[in-house]
Amino acid sequence: xxxxxxxxxxxxxxxxxxxxxxxxxxxxxxxxxxxxxxxxxxxxxxxxxxxxxxxxxxxxxxxxxxxxxxxxxxxxxxxxxxxxxxxxxxxxxxxxxxxxxxxxxxxx
Amino acid sequence: xxxxxxxxxxxxxxxxxxxxxxxxxxxxxxxxxxxxxxxxxxxxxxxxxxxxxxxxxxxxxxxxxxxxxxxxxxxxxxxxxxxxxxxxxxxxxxxxxxxxxxxxxxxxxxxxxxxxxxxxxxxxxxxxxxxxxxxxxxxxxxxxxxxxxxxxxxxxxxxxxxxxxxxxxxxxxxxxxxxxxxxxxxxxxxxxxxxxxxxxxxxxxxxxxxxxxxxxxxxxxxxxxxxxxx
Numbered sequence: 001x002x003x004x005x006x007x008x009x010x011x012x013x014x015x016x017x018x019x020x021x022x023x024x025x026x027x028x029x030x031x032x033x034x035x036x037x038x039x040x041x042x043x044x045x046x047x048x049x050x051x052x053x054x055x056x057x058x059x060x061x062x063x064x065x066x067x068x069x070x071x072x073x074x075x076x077x078x079x080x081x082x083x084x085x086x087x088x089x090x091x092x093x094x095x096x097x098x099x100x101x102x103x104x105x106x107x108x
Numbered sequence: 109x110x111x112x113x114x115x116x117x118x119x120x121x122x123x124x125x126x127x128x129x130x131x132x133x134x135x136x137x138x139x140x141x142x143x144x145x146x147x148x149x150x151x152x153x154x155x156x157x158x159x160x161x162x163x164x165x166x167x168x169x170x171x172x173x174x175x176x177x178x179x180x181x182x183x184x185x186x187x188x189x190x191x192x193x194x195x196x197x198x199x200x201x202x203x204x205x206x207x208x209x210x211x212x213x214x215x216x217x218x219x220x221x222x223x224x225x226x227x228x229x230x231x232x233x234x235x236x237x238x239x240x241x242x243x244x245x246x247x248x249x250x251x252x253x254x255x256x257x258x259x260x261x262x263x264x265x266x267x268x269x270x271x272x273x274x275x276x277x278x279x280x281x282x283x284x285x286x287x288x289x290x291x292x293x294x295x296x297x298x299x300x301x302x303x304x305x306x307x308x309x310x311x312x313x314x315x316x317x318x319x320x321x322x323x324x325x326x327x328x329x330x331x332x333x334x335x336x337x338x
Contacts, residue, residue: 008207024176043191044158044202047173048211071176 007087013039014049014059015076015084021062023071024050050074058083109133109145116262118157118188118216125155125190138183138190153192154200155182159215160189187219210273217266221335224259227252228329235318238303246303253296260288263335292328295321 007015013034017027028041041049053059058080062073076084115121125135125143134148135155161167166184174181178197182190193200203209231252237245264287298321302314329335 008205010205024173040204042201042204043174043177043179044212045204045208047170048208
């Protein structure tokens with residue numbers, strides 16, 4: 001699992017966006033909202049990411065109903081949640097350590 | 109309306125399609141270099157070009173995904189897929205981060221590499237047939253020779269794009285020679301000249317020139333580090 005960390009920003013936000021069932025367009029919109037438009041996922045980027053996350057078993061297809069042409073929805077798996085938690089821990093450590101920089105500048 | 113173009117650079121091709129779309133011509137089909145266009149409201153569509161996983165076929169998941177996102181698959185050709193989206197629905201970009209862009213261009217580079225190697229094999233077969241005096245083979249040898257040159261340039265150009273992207277990620281790219289060796293060009297020209305003039309020069313001379321040409325080409329190819337590196 002370790003070799004996948006750090007997650008790319010795109011993967012991190014996609015995992016976050018599928019904490020509840022979500023479809024492709026919904027993921028794009030949610031990530032845009034969360035980042036105030038800074039991260040806008042292109043269709044190719046998102047498609048590739050979903051394929052690879054599915055292959056790794058970090059997300060799964062939640063619902064698929066071709067008859068009613070309802071959009072395919074994805075949901076994070078337990079393995080995905082584990083990876084997300086590990087990544088969050090890493091990011092927290094990063095932020096904690098970033099505090100040293102602030103201390104340094106106030107001491108000056 | 110039909111326009112003929114040969115593109116070996118998908119970014120330039122995309123630019124061209126978008127420029128025409130802005131002027132009111134929407135691309136609707138492609139066949140072997142022939143693009144068909146229909147009149148449209150100027151700026152109605154935005155075009156993008158992707159590289160798929162299947163030859164002359166589109167992955168069902170891919171098709172479904174794009175359709176769900178309001179993207180229309182206009183045409184697939186070889187591994188290439190031409191897509192468009194209504195401009196009124198906002199920006200249309202395929203690859204928006206460095207990692208996925210690197211992946212995309214690496215796929216393109218590897219496809220060009222595979223085709224180059226295939227053409228190289230064809231080239232030697234045609235050379236051999238041309239040797240036997242087949243006039244068509246002479247024509248094809250020269251044509252494939254030019255194509256080889258163009259393909260090799262496409263590989264090197266794509267390498268440059270990948271190196272630039274990797275630099276943005278903070279990776280230091282090794283300085284590779286990204287120009288086509290003059291030896292390769294010289295070899296191709298010598299071989300063509302020998303084949304065209306084969307009736308007016310004696311056989312041993314022709315054979316000598318061709319062997320030299322082939323040596324030049326092979327050495328020239330190995331000098332293109334951008335081609336041999338992974």
